[in-house]
Amino acid sequence: MKKSYLLIVLSFLLAFVLFSMSGMAQEPIKIGAVNPLGDITGRQSTNAMELAVAEINEAGGLLGRPVELIVVDSEFRPEKGAAAIEKLATVDEVDFFVGGMSSGVHLAQIPSLKKYKKVTVWAGAASHKAEEAIGADADWYFHLHPWDYQQGASYGVGWNAIVKENPEIDIARVFLAYEEGAFGSDSYKAYAAMAEQASEGKGAFAGVMEEFKGASFKSAAMGGGDYRAMLQQAKEYNPDLFIWAGYDADAIPMLGQAREIGFEPNLYVGAPPGWPANFGRNPLSDKVILYGMWAPALNEVSDVAKHFWDAYVEMHDEEPATYFAPLGYTNIKFLAKGIEKAGTLEKEAVISALKSTKYVSPLGSTLEISPSNIIQNQGFTRQKILQYQDGKQHVIWPFEFATTEIEYPFSW
Amino acid sequence: MNKKAILIILTALAVVLPFFTGAYVLSIFISIFVFLSLSLSWDMMLRTGQLSFGTAGFFGIGAYASALAVANLGLNPILSIILGGLFSAIIAFALGFVVLRLREIYFAITTLALTHVFSVIIRNLSDITGGASGTILPNAIFNGDPKLIYWAILLITFMVIGISEMFKRTKIRFAINSIRNDETTAKSSGIDVFKYLLLVFVITSAIQGVIGAFYAQQFAFVNPESTFSLNFLLLPIAMALVGGIYTTSGPIIGALILGLISEYLKLLIPYGHLVVYGVIIVLVVLFLPEGIFKSVKKLFASKDNVGSDINAQS
Amino acid sequence: MPSLETKNVVKKFGGLVATNDLSFSVDNGEILGIIGPNGAGKTTIINLIAGTLPVTSGKIIFSGEDVTNFAAHERNQKGISRTFQTVRPLDDLTAIENIMIGALFGQKMGLKDAREVAKEICKLIGFNNFDRSIDQLTVLELKKIELGRALASDPDLLFLDELMAGLNMEETYELIDVIRKLQKRDLAICVVEHIMKVVKELTSRVIVLDQGQIIAKGPYEEVSQQKNVIAAYLGEDE
């Protein structure tokens, strides 16, 4: 037993040596990506990045050089995510950082990112805490995902537009159910602030939201999964619009528990980052409204979206499950377009090129850079309002990408 | 003598490592030292016979004490690391009077429950702590300079190793071994069992607090989810057990081996490396039940007197 | 002044009375035997006096001081020491280190002094394998370690709980000689024993316990003739 153990150790060492020697290549442009590969979001985002890189290389690369994507797993652990940045910067000597998912991991990466100040195009992490940590000076930092407060505001804009089109819809009373972690409580803070503004006739929700209330719940993803006490409070409040900010695992049980206690708001909205597999197949899903960046239905109205979908399915033999797939694709394509435009890898040039780059993305909107509350280079600022109809996600707002009209009111 | 020379060489190597390697390797070792210190501190408590599941909890409150002192009071980050340790020590001292009455699984589950209580309190006191989204700091300690950060954690780790050795070389060793073996005999030999339990509980909690504070300053943020993560409980335990408990060398070896393996596996097998990690842990328990350190020691010892091997019972 | 005096000591476990109204005393330089059938409460008495169990009521006076509410380790530091029936030495310490424990904590000594004290004691009890590991020792040697640990805290009052159990005649007499030597040092010693030969050889006086009560007192020769004592021992066989 002892001998075989030594053998195992030795073979590990040998493998380590071989592995470290194999890292030689010519001179590609190196993009370093950090994603949680054990999670579907990170895995598919990585897949989509690989697709984008493959397309770029097929078309002759960038500035005449091939592009190499080097991916390191963050494991959803802050210290691992930070170490990944260090590895990409010092061992692989990448030219650019891309990646996403989890504000907790991203916060731990920010000190390292600030140290290297390489051009960074980050897809995920929506917490305004990350924006605070990055700070106003970081001109090399580009952030694609709308910040938490931007998401909230964009729904206000959306509902205003929808109510204008459909006067029978009323969203005077809003109830927000939020998971008690960072994602949920940040959403709550953002809503509470917007409700405050709306009561003074200001902000995105002015004119539509008159009253607001919230209650927290423990997400099934964190070991909870019993929403009834929260739903009971919602039912007593009797809102026109009920919205929950939680995770995909909460979607169906919460719907079912709402039905069994007889809670039937006119608008039942969910704002998780992703939805469970086959949610649409569940009869409870009909007329559920969702907030998001993307839906497969965009294939009907956007050529880029259609192209992305088909190419992804062809390359990876699976369907993109969440918006992190098209977002990962966008992440690479946008960066590549900026580099192309700059015509060089020189940092200042790439930064100013990216600032003025416009990219028609598979997410159904054009990506362009503008300042947000703190940082200079924010990408998307708006989310979309979608609705499950006949088991499919449809875009109902913004109207230019709408695949159908809203069905109202929600009923069991 | 030979052993001493090896130790000096290893120490010197650890100190000069930053001159020969880059930020990535340093960041791996920084993280290994963090877990190594936690692992040793957990083992020190275990030497009294008390299985603590509170490692993550004291790590977390140390981290929060330090981060909040820097963010709200403008305390110097280095001082705040000491403060983190002090704060954890004070909480441990206060709780110790009640918690240290408990034994075995009751002590274990209570310390684990305390971890959750800490994190719920911190999550709900959002005015002070930033709530679920946490608190960020303007800057990482030493401006994020990996060399300085490395030397800082190395210094802390040496201190923790020193404390662990102190536990091995002084009276304390006799007290805690005695308590672990049989409390009644310990008491009847004049050992103030509670006093020693409290001493060890406070010291190990202080270490955990210091490490938590360091971690918070290294990454310049705290939030309940990351800071009270059960990783800070389970990984140190796994490291100590894989390396070998009741020793100083065991947790060190365990932390180095598991820390390096986990990082290496991740690069080798991007998808599903945790399965292999789990398999390694299971294999170690099955085939090296006393941990790597003691097993290797035995392997060398058995060369001297072959045949005196005691057959393991099947 | 007697070394130890107990006054009306009562111990109840729930509704069960383990010892009832115990009053006795031991003088310095005296060896008292505590005998009685199984379950009579002999070990309970040691636990009560050494402080590992709290009394329900009554008083324990040691060297003129009321120690009833003292913790076990404090009583040890004051000078009450005991051996245990089942010897449980620390197997990660060497023989002499096991003995040192008593000096380290009972006398609050430093490591060096404690080692010296332990060596002295080893001489006294006739133990030479200082640095052997525990699992290499004979039964007699283990008993000596146990006795040595108890002695290392420099007690004025020493309880020996069935120290001779499991030893052969030769070994038993070796330990009896050791205990006699101790007596000369003016220690008060209480011997709990099943082996009547030992009691007869060693003690000047015995108390006989049955169901937690003292049923007889006096020199062993006298007491062993008393009817109630014989009945108590006979009752054990029923």
Add this chain to the structure above:
Amino acid sequence: MSLTKKQYIMLFLLALIILIIALWQPHALIYGIQRGSLYALIALPLALVLGILGVLNLAHGEFLTVGLYLSYMLYERFNLDPLLSIIPVVIILSLIGAGIYLLTIKHVLKDGHLNQLLLTFGVSLILIEIINIIWTSRPRNVFTSYSYSSMSIGNFSFGTYEFLYFFMAIAVLILLQLFLKKTRLGQATFAVGQNPRGAKIVGINVSYVYLFVFTLAVAILGLVGAVMLPRTAIFPAVGSPFSLKSFALAAMAGLGNMNGILIAGIGLGIGEAVIKSIPGAGGWADIVFFGVLIAVIIARSYREGN
């Protein structure tokens, strides 16, 4: 069974508290009973393994996860209703449990608690990651027409399916106790739990009893998994939090006290539900669970200490 005066007072107080809650927060009472029963149902097999084998199984929740996924797989592949899948799930999961026991846990029974802890930690890592590789981290659900059925009293509606947890918890509890008292194997199990060495001496095949108990515990988790499936989203880490909760309940009830687990489970369930029902206080619900746990354990230590 005769009760002491103290116990009567305790029971009376308990009844009073429940009555007050029923009047003040009727839904909290119902949800508390339902959820608390589920906690207890999952904690019972953990306590069984802890009590008889002395193993604290950190992979406990993962066996539940495997049970949920097995039931899900049968639903997806063969369109088998989760409640009908109980039998195949229990059988398959028992085999998996027995296999894992024979391969791993059996070999560390003599190694002390800590190695068992580490081993089951490794097993739980492996199980979670294998599930993640097969099914990804995406949550999955099944739809059944009955799982969200409800009852209304006036304006007050509540779900009825989860009462199944309550009845099952009682049934499992009774069956376990009948088994321990009335069957030969059960008596042997009880004897092993009391004193394994003694049991061996009187001729009980201890290693067989261990295998049986572990398999039985895993089988119960299969049963719970199949019954839970219609009401939960499943994902690789779905069962993990239950290991902790189960451990908490077992410790709160005290080792070997199975009735106590059900009482503790329901008590904590109601406590949680009441806190959650108070507007603005939902975030503190976990404090109830862990606070009461700590309080009970410490109070008991004082009682036993005196």
